[in-house]
Amino acid sequence: FNAAACKWNIEKFINAKRAEFPPVTSIDIVDSYTLKINLVEWDNTFIIGMGYFAGPQISPTAWQKAGTTDKERDDWATKNPVSTGPFQFVSWQRDVKQVYKKFDGYWQKGKPYLDGIEWNFVKDPMVLQASFRANEQDVLYLLTPLIARDLKASGFNLIEQKTGLGLLMLGIMPNSAMPDSPFANLKARQAISYAVDAKAILDTQYFGFGVAIQQWGVPNGYWANPNFKGYPYNPEKAKQLVVEAGYPNGIKTKMLTLSDPENMTVATAIQGMLAKANIHVELDVADNARYRQLTLQTNFEGLCWARFRADSDLAMVMPRNLSASGTIMVKSIMHPEKIEKLLVEAKRAPDQESKRAKIWELQQVTFGEYSIFSPMIVPSGLAAKKPFVHGDGFMTVEQTQWTPEDAWLDK
The missing domain is CATH 3.40.190.10 (Periplasmic binding protein-like II)
Incomplete structure (x- = not known):
């Protein structure tokens, strides 16, 4: 294992168009065990992008001997790991x-x-x-x-x-991109957050294994904005917001959910809570392939019981899910200019203190000012x-x- 092998691995990662690695101008071999990676511009997410996502390495030599085409070699490598482990x-x-x-x-x-x-x-x-x-x-x-x-x-x-590291964050993502969606209206989106008792779902469906949340990541975590007040459970207020959003007779919509028993049980509990706020949901049950197609390639109708990374560096994770140039739910959600600007500024912050301040501002704007979606639980x-x-x-x-x-x- 040397610098040439490491460079080969990084280039394969970049060529796969993975969003976790910032754009580079070149990767230079300084000596047998040193690489110099030149970025297009300063990006403070590079360390985690390199160390965590692009860091795992395989043997280029073993890959090269595994077939006559790149596809054959890639297929072999996914089933025959050759690396530097114990x-x-x-x-x-x-x-x-x-x-x-x-x-x-x-x-x-x-x-x-x-x-x-x-x-x-x-x-x-x-x-x-x-x-x-x-x-x-x-x-x-x-x-x-x-x-x-x-x-x-x-x-x-x-x-x-x-801690949230490596875990998933679960929440309700409304379709705010389609003009005729009821959730293009801010008050309808806010109604969702008031209507769902995340703590009750955590206790009854996850047996207390996890934490209830109202912003990205775990409470009291490094990126959690201590000044964000959130949405206390209040079904009556949610019901009133539905009326104020222009739906005096309530909202009828669908909610996309995965078909496994755990997600189905939780989605059914959410369905009952939303009904008390006069938001009547028909569950749209999907296998993993259809779920990925609707959330990654096209768009979903109404609501989605969604999964997000609850990871350490929100300057990397949030753009993947919220930016117009992201990779997840891009066609299903609105992309306010203010959020787009803050996402860029968070990645370009020159030090950790200013980066944290930008993330705190993002938390407030995303979940307070725009209520883009309703974070609910980070299961343990x-x-x-x-x-x-x-x-x-x-x-x-x-x-x-x-x-x-x-x-x-x-x-």
């Missing part, structure tokens, strides 16, 4: 398991401690719990709130991550492990990151 890929059975063995040539001498790692994919929640209780699994990763509740009640050791990252598992780092900092090189078993 474990070597052995096998993969789709929807069944992945197997890795210890890599003796790992660059950190003396590590890893484990002889191997086996990831087992179990869809049935009852089978998953039974397997864990029978000591067939040492760790359960990315638990649903229902499984976490049952395991906690049985006295198992749960790991809960609430959840895992369970046996007491003899140590050094794994699961859910310590970020949901998708852990420390397999330091993991060990005391049994």
Whole structure:
């Protein structure tokens, strides 16, 4: 692994037109282990774009030998990872398991401690719990709130991550782009925020595993604006706003939601709350392919029970979802000039203090002045492990990151 391999990986990332990497003029190899990346303009999101999104590297040599066309090589690489990690890929059975063995040539001498790692994919929640209780699994990763509740009640050791890093933020995105949409009206959008009791949904549907929110990210987080007051649950006020928006007989609309049981249950609860504000919703249930098509390529009608990254650098994440040049829901939402300007200024802020001030202003303008959408919940990252598992780092900092090189078993 050297600078040439790193440059090759970054160029593939850029050529894939990923929004997380700012435009560059050139990538120069200074020496065998040093790259110089020249940006088109100053962009303070570069560090996280490089370190987190473009940082994972694969072997260009292995890729080159894997086929005769780039497509063949890319297809092979998605199923045969070759990189610099502590474990070597052995096998993969789709929807069944992945197997890795210890890599003796790992660059950190003396590590890893484990002889191997086996990831087992179990869809049935009852089978998953039974397997864990029978000591067939040492760790359960990315638990649903229902499984976490049952395991906690049985006295198992749960790991809960609430920082928002790597987690999803859930909320209701109204279509404000279509002129004939009722939610092109500010008061109709505000009515949604007043109509939904996020804390009740958190407690009843997520069993308290998460945090209720009214702006982007977790409360008391670094980017949370402490001066933003939000929308306290008030269905009567929501009902009055619907009237003031020009709908004395109420609003009839649709809400797009994914078809899995968890999202369906939550969407049904929201449907009942909105009805009390005289917003009558028909659920538009979609599989993942159709959901992505409506949110990424075309647009949805009415409302969307939506998912967003609740990540560390909002100067990177917010433009992907709110800017006219973004990648998510671009055709379904309005793009006020004031928000567009603040999104650019946040990325160009010269230091962390001024960047934070711009994000705080964005929070106020996006959710207060324009009420673009209604953030509701950041569900916790959840895992369970046996007491003899140590050094794994699961859910310590970020949901998708852990420390397999330091993991060990005391049994």
